[in-house]
Amino acid sequence: MTYAPMKPTKPGYEEPHEQIRKIRITLCSKNVKNLEKVCSDLIQAAKAKAIRVKGPVRIPTKVLRITRKAPCGEGTNTWDIYELRIHKRLIDLYSTPDVVKQVTSITMEPGVQVEVTIVDV
């Protein structure tokens, strides 16, 4: 096929920790710009490592709102709304954990939370 590395057909040849596994990287953040940047960096690095990547899945952003009465003014339309937007991205990989470590050792933007979930196969 193409360039994407497949799962090895002979698992015995590889040591357990080198086994290619399904890895999901979850990126959360409050600001989109940094998140997108980190995302794109990760994907670029992963593609450079020649591993199969499933592109950034954008989870619908969650908006947390707080409404309060405005300190000035009276009436119905005097409310303040504060919101917090949480953006989430998913990147799925098929690779070994070592590679993932290298991939994630990129410069990180502040405010981006990274979680890595590995399926035990």
Add this chain to the structure above:
Amino acid sequence: MGKKKFIDKKKSATFQLLARDSSDPNYSDSPGSDRVFVRVDNNPVSFDTVFDEDNNCYNDCQYDNEDSIFADAPNDNGDSGDDYDRVLGSSSHMVVNDKGALPENVRKEILELGFPDDGYNYLIHLREIRNTGGGSAFYHNPKFKPDQLPHDVKAYDASRVQISNSKGNYNEKSIYSVASNTLNARMNKVFDPEVAALLDDSDLLRFGSDVEDLEEDFVVRANTGEEGEGDESGKKLNFVEEFEFIDASVKNADTKSGNQEIANEVRNYQGEEKPRSRRLLDEQFDILELKEYGSDDDDDDCEGYMAEEEEFLADNLKNVLNENDMDDLEHDDVYKAPADLLHGSKSPKSKELTADIMRRCAEYAENYENESEDEKVMVVQESSDESEQFDCESIISTYSTLDNHPGKIEAPGVTRKKKLAETVSGALSAKSQVISLRGKEKLPLDFLPNSRKAAAEKVKIACSIIPEQHKRKQHGQETKEEKKERKLAIKKERSEARKMKKAMKELYRSETQQAQKVAAISGPSAIRLM
């Protein structure tokens, strides 16, 4: 739908990428090693080799344990660059898995902190020291050295304390029950080993003195050691081995002590503490207890060893006390003069003493006899001749400040004084010795400064009245002129009298004011002069 999940979260291990603690040896500033993967889930999936660089404690992190009470708290590691203290180490949200036993790591931690291992999770009362968030911040005090306590502080390892059920056969109020039910374990590194050796050394009893049943001069006896040993060898306790000694004391306590409960406790104390080796402290404690609460007869005393200072003190006492031998000075209710003592006593020291006393008495007596004529102690006071004479200053000072007022010490004041002097001298030379008080205000008229004038005028008036009476007798032969003259004279008199009256009134008023002032200061306030 039947869509196959990519990842089954319950069968996978989840790691979070966090900032590495800068005190970690693997820390470096490169993007590769300033972050670390920390496992955040609790699934029974073992990933020993995944992301597990150098320590296995990642697997112990129960950070997102759903049973934890903090499970629904918001995740506050949003910034992977901001978390410093949370990477390693055990979390404080420990969970009791079984109802009975605590998990092993919890128990280990509890024991490490010095708490007793009794199944209670003390960690729930502890807070992990983090300097994040509000509240108090932990300040690492470099001066605090927990290993080196001051010498008057003893530390006991509480992990060996057995807080067992107390037995009910003792008095509730007794203080011995608490002590008897706890075991004192020693902590290492706290004691000076030499001190510990000393405390444990039971041979220190060799320093014990042999005095018991202290008599009145026990100090002397203790220091001389002659009489004491001679008399009390029979009663004395020779140095006994520990357990026999204690048993004897217990027996004493049983038979002679009035307080059975204490005896029971002692026995209990004995019985429970047998497995623990007895120390000097225990023996001392027993002695104290028996002394205080036991009977007063032949209890076995074993006083503590004398330190060096006490030995010196003993020597000093010995020296001092030997000079005054008490026995010789006892009088036996018979009056004894020093001379009798001198003849009656035997020891040379006391002879010298009494001789000295007699000599001194004689000296004092002589001094007393001879002191009257010759050796007067003169206390010389400075008396200058100048002070004998009066000068202007001293004259002024004999008056009160009312009269010495600067407003008055002027020319009119001087004249007043002169007048006062005149009037006083004049009045004193008068006839009678009684000071007559006349007028409405009862003033001593003769002593008033203007009184001479008044007296003279009175005399004149008296004189002038006489010729008038003389002229009236010629009633039938008076001419008109004579009548007119007479009338005029009468008018004159009256006018004069009026003037006089006015003058007197003014005088009186001023004098009473003066007298009032004086009386206000000196006399009682009941006297009103005006």
